[in-house]
Amino acid sequence: DAKTTQPTSMDCAEGRAANLPCNHSTISGNEYVYWYRQIHSQGPQYIIHGLKNNETNEMASLIITEDRKSSTLILPHATLRDTAVYYCIVRVGGNTPLVFGKGTRLSVIA
Amino acid sequence: EAGVAQSPRYKIIEKRQSVAFWCNPISGHATLYWYQQILGQGPKLLIQFQNNGVVDDSQLPKDRFSAERLKGVDSTLKIQPAKLEDSAVYLCASSSLAGVWGKGGQYFGPGTRLLVL
Numbered sequence A: 001d002a003k004t005t006q007p008t009s010m011d012c013a014e015g016r017a018a019n020l021p022c023n024h025s026t027i028s029g030n031e032y033v034y035w036y037r038q039i040h041s042q043g044p045q046y047i048i049h050g051l052k053n054n055e056t057n058e059m060a061s062l063i064i065t066e067d068r069k070s071s072t073l074i075l076p077h078a079t080l081r082d083t084a085v086y087y088c089i090v091r092v093g094g095n096t097p098l099v100f101g102k103g104t105r106l107s108v109i110a
Numbered sequence B: 001e002a003g004v005a006q007s008p009r010y011k012i013i014e015k016r017q018s019v020a021f022w023c024n025p026i027s028g029h030a031t032l033y034w035y036q037q038i039l040g041q042g043p044k045l046l047i048q049f050q051n052n053g054v055v056d057d058s059q060l061p062k063d064r065f066s067a068e069r070l071k072g073v074d075s076t077l078k079i080q081p082a083k084l085e086d087s088a089v090y091l092c093a094s095s096s097l098a099g100v101w102g103k104g105g106q107y108f109g110p111g112t113r114l115l116v117l
Helices: none
Strands: A009-013 A019-025 A032-039 A045-048 A063-065 A070-075 A086-092 A106-109 B006-007 B010-013 B019-024 B032-039 B042-052 B053-056 B065-068 B075-079 B089-095 B113-114
Touching: A009 A019, A019 A032, A019 A106, A032 A063, A032 B010, A045 A063, A045 A070, A070 A086, B006 B089, B010 B019, B019 B089, B019 B113, B032 B075, B042 B065, B042 B075, B075 B089
Parallel strands: A009 A106, B010 B113
Antiparallel strands: A019 A070, A032 A045, A032 A086, A063 A070, A086 A106, B006 B019, B019 B075, B032 B042, B032 B089, B042 B053, B065 B075, B089 B113
16 A cells, blocks of 8 residues: 555646645655656656655755655646646665555646 | 557457557666556556566466566566456556666556456
8 A cells, every 4th residue: 555645636827836745654764755747648757756855856846854754746837737646655765666546636727 | 768668559358358468668677567557546566577587476466467578678468368347557667776766766658558348
C-alpha cells in the first residue's frame, strides 16, 4: 500500500503557483520523497525527489518539512500543460519499484 | 535519447483469448518493470527484471500472466487466458543503476491499453 496521503483533486489558475501537499507521517530515515506526474494517455514522468533538504529543478520545487512527515510540490507558474495526476511516493531509492497511490488530479484553468 | 517503446498501443480482445505486449527499454538500462494501471488508480507493479533475471514477481498472477526478458533487453508480457478484470493500461518502465540517485528515476513508456470484452 502507498505510504502517502494526497488530496484527490485541486484547481489552479494558469500562471499562478500550484502547491500540491503530501503527507507521509511514517517515512523512514532512509526513504526519499519522489514526485511523478501522469498526463492523460501517457506514462508517469519523473519530476523531482529529495531526502531532507528542499530541492529545485527546472520543473518544480520540493519543500520537505523539518520532521519529514509532509512535503509540498510547487509548480511556480502553472500552465495548461501541467494538468495531470501528480503522485507523491516515498521509497528507499535504488532500483526499488514505485508504489503509487491515487495521486492528486491537478486541473490548471485558463 | 530514445525513450521506452511499447507495442501495441491499443488492444481489444474477448475474454479467454490470449494477448502479448512488447517493451523495448532505454538502451543500457539494466532494470525493467511492468506495471498494471486500472482506470482511476495508480500503477501497480507486476514484475521487475534485473538484466534477464526476475527480482520481484510477487504481484504477478502467475496462473494467467507470464513475462520474460530474454537477453536482458526487450521484454514481453503475456496474458492467457484474459479475464474482464484484466482491462487496464500496461506500462513498461526502465532504469539505470548509474542514474538511480540522479535525475530521471524510472522512465516509463506510453503504455498499452487493453480492453477485454
